[in-house]
Amino acid sequence: xxxxxxxxxxxxxxxxxxxxxxxxxxxxxxxxxxxxxxxxxxxxxxxxxxxxxxxxxxxxxxxxxxxxxxxxxxxxxxxxxxxxxxxxxxxxxxxxxxxxxxxxxxxxxxxxxxxxxxxxxxxxxxxxxxxxxxxxxxxxxxxxxxxxxxxxxxxxxxxxxxxxxxxxxxxxxxxxxxxxxxxxxxxxxxxxxxxxxxxxxxxxxxxxxxxxxxxxxxxxxxxxxxxxxxxxxxxxxxxxxxxxxxxxxxxxxxxxxxxxxxxxxxxxxxxxxxxxxxxxxxxxxxxxxxxxxxxxxxxxxxxxxxxxxxxxxxxxxxxxxxxxxxxxxxxxxxxxxxxxxxxxxxxxxxxxxxxxxxxxxxxxxxxxxxxxxxxxxxxxxxxxxxxxxxxxxxxxxxxxxxxxxxxxxxxxxxxxxxxxxxxxxxxxxxxxxxxxxxxxxxxxxxxxxxxxxxxxxxxxxxxxxxxxxxxxxxxxxxxxxxxxxxxxxxxxxxxxxxxxxxxxxxxxxxxxxxxxxxxxxxxxxxxxxxxxxxxxxxxxxxxxxxxxxxxxxxxxxxxxxxxxxxxxxxxxxxxxxxxxxxxxxxxxxxxxxxxxxxxxxxxxxxxxxxxxxxxxxxxxxxxxxxxxxxxxxxxxxxxxxxxxxxxxxxxxxxxxxxxxxxxxxxxxxxxxxxxxxxxxxxxxxxxxxxx
Numbered sequence: 074x075x076x077x078x079x080x081x082x083x084x085x086x087x088x089x090x091x092x093x094x095x096x097x098x099x100x101x102x103x104x105x106x107x108x109x110x111x112x113x114x115x116x117x118x119x120x121x122x123x124x125x126x127x128x129x130x131x132x133x134x135x136x137x138x139x140x141x142x143x144x145x146x147x148x149x150x151x152x153x154x155x156x157x158x159x160x161x162x163x164x165x166x167x168x169x170x171x172x173x174x175x176x177x178x179x180x181x182x183x184x185x186x187x188x189x190x191x192x193x194x195x196x197x198x199x200x201x202x203x204x205x206x207x208x209x210x211x212x213x214x215x216x217x218x219x220x221x222x223x224x225x226x227x228x229x230x231x232x233x234x235x236x237x238x239x240x241x242x243x244x245x246x247x248x249x250x251x252x253x254x255x256x257x258x259x260x261x262x263x264x265x266x267x268x269x270x271x272x273x274x275x276x277x278x279x280x281x282x283x284x285x286x287x288x289x290x291x292x293x294x295x296x297x298x299x300x301x302x303x304x305x306x307x308x309x310x311x312x313x314x315x316x317x318x319x320x321x322x323x324x325x326x327x328x329x330x331x332x333x334x335x336x337x338x339x340x341x342x343x344x345x346x347x348x349x350x351x352x353x354x355x356x357x358x359x360x361x362x363x364x365x366x367x368x369x370x371x372x373x374x375x376x377x378x379x380x381x382x383x384x385x386x387x388x389x390x391x392x393x394x395x396x397x398x399x400x401x402x403x404x405x406x407x408x409x410x411x412x413x414x415x416x417x418x419x420x421x422x423x424x425x426x427x428x429x430x431x432x433x434x435x436x437x438x439x440x441x442x443x444x445x446x447x448x449x450x451x452x453x454x455x456x457x458x459x460x461x462x463x464x465x466x467x468x469x470x471x472x473x474x475x476x477x478x479x480x481x482x483x484x485x486x487x488x489x490x491x492x493x494x495x496x497x498x499x500x501x502x503x504x505x506x507x508x509x510x511x512x513x514x515x516x517x518x519x520x521x522x523x524x525x526x527x528x529x530x531x532x533x534x535x536x537x538x539x540x541x542x543x544x545x546x547x548x549x550x551x552x553x554x555x556x557x558x559x560x561x562x563x564x565x566x567x568x569x570x571x572x573x574x575x576x577x578x579x580x581x582x583x584x585x586x587x588x589x590x591x592x593x594x595x596x597x598x599x600x601x602x603x604x605x606x607x608x609x610x611x612x613x614x615x616x617x618x619x620x621x622x623x624x625x626x627x628x629x630x631x632x633x634x635x636x637x638x639x640x641x642x643x644x645x646x647x648x649x650x651x652x653x654x655x656x657x658x659x660x661x662x663x664x665x666x667x668x669x670x671x672x673x674x675x676x677x678x679x680x681x682x683x684x685x686x687x688x689x690x691x692x693x694x695x696x697x698x699x700x701x702x703x704x705x706x707x708x709x710x711x712x713x714x715x716x717x718x719x720x721x722x723x724x725x726x727x728x729x730x731x732x733x734x735x736x737x738x739x740x741x742x743x744x745x746x747x748x749x750x751x752x753x754x755x756x757x758x759x760x761x762x763x764x
Contacts, residue, residue: 226403231398241362244354248352250294254291257287258340259341259345261283262341262744264280265277278335281332285325285329285332288324288340288347291348295351297354298318302314313350313412313450317350319446320346327339339743340740342447345744346450349455350455353460356456356459360467361402361478364470367466368685375689376683378681384636386488388485388491388683390686390689397682401480403478406478407479423723430730445723449726450719451712451719452751453753456758457754458708458712460755460758461711464761468700473688475685476684485698489633490633491694491695493635493638495644504537504612506613508610509608509610509611512589512606520600522551523602523607525548526550527573528564528575531556555567562580562642564642571602573602576599578593578595581599586604586605596612619690621653628659630698635660635661637649684698711757714753
């Protein structure tokens, strides 16, 4: 039995004696030698620090290596492993679609190139033209905004405006004194131009001095006119008061020389102009005061409103605005606006003509300019608007209405239609029942209830009458399921499954409803249920005298056309011809849908009010509209006459002064000329309210 061998006794046969004598290494030392072992206690080597391998057993780590420890040349050394910092990877470029390259243009045709260039030039010219048009439009709108009319006075409320004009009682007193002063000046002029007192040469300077004194006194009485002229000139709004102030200054200066020369000055003509200016202001204040008082007495004012987008161009009734009415009253009239252009032009023209007269004729420049200014001043324009406005304001005050000044007159003027409803032509008290006859087996409460339901749904003027019949006959209340209007003059409805038709006898025949032979009433309402005649209601339409007068005034207004916005199928142009003797061709009668739309409460959306009324009656409505149109027409006529007279007067006076006709260009002749051209405007204002 062989002895047991221990591991340490075993000898490796393939080892040399030198290798067998070398000491053995542990596993830890071997791993340290090749850098594959790392202890938890060891810290990581700092950058730049030398990494040493583990020393063999029996030798200190810091001991110098001996020759025996040197490794053979073919020994492989492992360098320390260094972690390589990887650079940040580049981001991929964003891919974008590149369109296909345009194909190379073919050889351009010279003719096509010229056409294309011509089209481009034409397009550029059109664009430039549109740009210039837009710039002109913007400038025009800016000028309109800057030149927008502003009220002469601004008041906090209608009551404040009324108190202001009520307190202006001094105007009437100053007007009375101005009348006396003017009459005294006219008397002196008449005496100086006649042989009543004998030889005038001995009293010429006395009369001239007295005339000058009277003119100065009258200028003091008209201080507000003179102050207004100065203020308007400073505001660069040279109007009639500014021209009158310049004229007054020139006349006064010329009168001083006339007194020294012993000739008659032009003081009387200037005195007449001052009197007209003060009278015009007094009339204007009185008209505004009366209009404000009428508007202030209205609890719920009703306005005459013009709506340009309703059917064609119509005038309606709508709730009024008293505050807006007070602002409209203060807007300047057409005469004032025209004189802002005419006054500076005429003043400059007379100045140039007087210089030419002085240079060619050798006459006095001051005398020529004074005569031309007096002849060129349109005297009638001072009362062209104030006189008819005062007349119409007094007339409308009696019926509880008022026109909103010149702006209101302009709004309600021109070609337009006047909306007329059922109650305007035949008020409820003028439509009465003449009897009722039932057909069929349906009871009277049901038939009357059906008729009332249809009439109420239609909003007809017959609603009050059938409501009274419901009360008298104990009618039943029904609701309408469906409703329809017929152009042929009738109404249709569905009530509780019954088909109800209501209209005239012609409508019933058209709808194939059998009417008994003995029934031939024309002024009657026929009712059928499910195609069978159920009842006939005889009605009486009595014409009203106030409505007759209102319709007559509307027809005389010219471009004002009555438009029937009625819902009562009985009221037609032919029916009005029988009752009010109005020609049907003078009345507009829209289709049934348009009539219903025009009579709706919301028909007025963006209307402009021109007058206020205390009552919504047709007499007040028609009277206000006709008065506003009459005011504008009368004022324009007076303005045109005054302008024509002034232009003719300047022409005549230039010829007379240029030729040196001193006697023809005298104060007396100028006075007569002014009065004669003033008469047409006075007559137009006096007759305006009597139409």
